[in-house]
Amino acid sequence: MKLHEYQSKQIFSRYGIPIPKGRVAATASEARQIAEELGGRVVIKSQVLVGGRGKAGGVKLAKDPQEAEQLATQILGMEIKGLPVRKVLVDEAAAIDQEIYFAITNDRAARKPVIMASAAGGVDIEEVAATHPEKIIKVHIDPLLGLRDYQARDIAASMDLPREYWKDFGAIATNLWKVYSGTDATLAEINPLVITKDRRMVALDGKMMIDDNALFRHSDLSEMRDIDEEAPAETEARKYGLSFIKLDGNIGCMVNGAGLAMTSMDIVKLFGGEPANFLDIGGGAGAETVAAAMRIILTDPNVKAVLFNIFGGITRCDEVAKGILTAMAEVKPKVPMVVRLVGTNAEEGRRLLANANMITAETLADAAQKAVAAAKGA
């Protein structure tokens, strides 16, 4: 789950990392009011869950409350990479001396958390990473020990950070580790971490991602999920424990298991079709889940055929067949359906579907070809 900048910075602040004064606004007049409270120059920052907001014109500096209102009006009317801006963060503007990149994330290859830090922080950090990888310092953290103080000092020294800032940097590093481990983050990033003209270190911008699998122990964070930023079908799918991603093609796919679901999409494409979605009904899905999955697939008007590929292991094919029948009675689909059932209780499943006016297939390749043909004929 991605968090917005303002949410990430609230969390930073809770853990003792200094952030600029500011608040989030949903309207231009609110933005003006916040600017009046803050006094002086403010930054108006679009809150959307994509990178490159600044380069898209979604971050602007305002010299007074009147300009803050104007700019907020403009930014709140924008779309950034297809996402409408619904909120802006109004922060006091900082006088910046230096910009540092500082983040903790998972290094899956090393199976450890890794700190990444660079004295060349700011909006071009990805370019720095590509062209001058040596300017990015990487330090692994033992997940059983946590970040040690000496590691933070080493990072400060490697960045040529002046000694007067080592203590502040050490505290921020320790606290960012606490953010990362305390929230089950998969990313806790400060970019930039600035040194201001008046010699303070402040987390000017922040980005966090939280491990969905750990949300059970963070009910406060679960509530931060911004449903406006998700496709409605994806929200609906999550309710039923389904893994669903909408794609641009016209062949709906319902499969059990992520690897097999991806394979089914691949094979549809191999035979000249385009998948309309990724959908994994998971292991052990019952009739109700299957019915929900089918409703979700069929809400997409692009879908011209549906491919069911079920390899029964934990999932029982007869349960899936019952779900398909329930959903068909309810939604009365008008598109052709191709079904392939193999494994646990497959015969029983096929018997249940015998009178359901579906196209049956034996092999995966056969199923994909029939689905592609059906989508073209529809």
Place this chain on the structure above:
Amino acid sequence: MSILVDKNTRLLVQGITGNEGLFHTTQMMAYGTNVVAGVTPGKGGEWVLNGKVPVFDSVKLAVEATGANASVIFVPARFAADAMFEAADAGIPLIICITEGVAVQDMMRVRNYLDQKKVRLVGPNCPGLLTPGEAKVGIIPGNIAIPGNVGVVSRSGTLTYEVLYALMQVGMGASTCVGIGGDPVNGTNFIDVLDMFEHDPKTEKVVMIGEIGGTDEEKAAEFIASKMTKPVVSFIAGQTAPPGKRMGHAGAIIEGGAGTAADKVRALESAGVRVARHPEEIPSLLLK
């Protein structure tokens, strides 16, 4: 011979009294797996499955009483890390964690701890192990594979079944099938299993099923090129997956442009691996 599990495996089931634990223990025993004990805290002293399997309150007690030497874990995700720590602390040398949805920071702690203890972990979020005709540890259906000389290793669950089934359709069997799981941080990886297959006299050919995300397939390709004499056939799932989208498996996400299907296919092909366009092509590639 086979790898990891065989007739001599004395299996313990953590979470044996849950729905999944009970169902799959029944299946494993029907297959002939030697299930010696179960653990469910608070239910020690009970017997399950018509009095055939004793239940203990802790792994330590179960090991002391039964000499269990492998454990399969079916507990819910929020308890899975603790179950793995417990098994390791009780001296179990081989842990197979079926549970899906374990938090990644939990897994980093588990993996680093188990490595220090030299405990082998398979999974989590995996279908387990099957040595056809000898033992089944986990949830791979027993009736979709026959004994043979093909070693199968896979990051996926049902896709693995698809491959075993396709092999069986043409009369080809498996020496051992290892589902290593699709999570970003897991226990045993491709290279560990490839190495075991290379040294297993019963395995003559290997099938490796990968998917997008991470760089384990690329590293496996290097290992195959430099260390393996046995032929390897592969399939990579997720060739049509859009970048940056998580496709169910926590691991199946393309990060920063690395780990795409095309990258993996290229790396494997340059290591001399024949890569199938779809799973049903695998048997014919093995015959070439």
